[in-house]
Amino acid sequence: MSTPGTLTSERILEAAEETLRRFGPAKTTVVDVARALGVSHGSVYRHFPTKADLRDAVVDRWLRRMHPALAAVADGAGSAPERLRLLLWTLAETKWTRAQDDPEFFAAFAELADEARTPVVAHVDFVVAQLTKVITEGVARGEIASDDPAATARALFDATGRFHHPSARSEWVRPRIDASFEGVWTLLRNGLLPRGSS
């Protein structure tokens, strides 16, 4: 048994990810996570009072790991349309890679994410905020036409759901999904450019 002092939330979340990968969400209990750590389930509950809290923290941790890369693209060099493309591509490709390399974890993650409204909404808001920032800059520079950058950002996110929503993962067969992304992006890019440009 570890002492409570050594049991950090981070260690619990790592153990929870590993337990989920092995048993799946339906069969993973707080007791399993505690057993993997060699602690009592009471020790886990002190960090995550309910199973829903633990579930939300696992999903939140995984989604937040993508955020630095997305923010770097949004704040990076290149025209606004190029950065939008790279933002959406990074969001999608990170998930394709993880779903392919670690299908057991990704299937568990997708099932949890379907229930974990709070971290998912926070993640979507973060991505839409990055897109909005780039669109707003693009409008100021005359690279993009939009009366409402936040609404345009949300539309871009929704129109690319097939590429980044975990429930669409059965469609992520490469290279077919790459070609599908390019086709959708071409259409969206045309929709973003100011009329009269090409």
Added chain:
Amino acid sequence: MSTPGTLTSERILEAAEETLRRFGPAKTTVVDVARALGVSHGSVYRHFPTKADLRDAVVDRWLRRMHPALAAVADGAGSAPERLRLLLWTLAETKWTRAQDDPEFFAAFAELADEARTPVVAHVDFVVAQLTKVITEGVARGEIASDDPAATARALFDATGRFHHPSARSEWVRPRIDASFEGVWTLLRNGLLPRGSS
């Protein structure tokens, strides 16, 4: 026991839909369907030699039921962009309504459709062909810009996956999904119009 003469494929498929609605795909067997019809499972196998054949026929029947309405929109009046919008809307809204009115059947259907590649591919091809026809007409009339109407049609289909793919059904909460559709459509419409028009 009915005589084989009275047991049509159509009757079997009706019984299969009802059995699926009640028990779900995992628990539905050919024997259950035969029992609901009061026939031997051998009689069902004469029409559908494998469980996969029966599954594909159920999915095919449901998807084909939408086709006359979609073809009527494609061949109907209105500008090409208006018809594309109505085609995509009809495709989406038919599924939203069914998923809401009959969630047990729709969940079963979604699960089956994930396995039933042949009828799903045929359905997607049908929808993309309708979109292609309208885009081709729109290009001829100067209402739409596209170098490759079939590729543009596929991109429209893919960019609206959130609205019509059964795996996205947890997102179909009205009126939020209606607003999302309008936002995506505005962007796609801008992407379709010839540069210089508005």
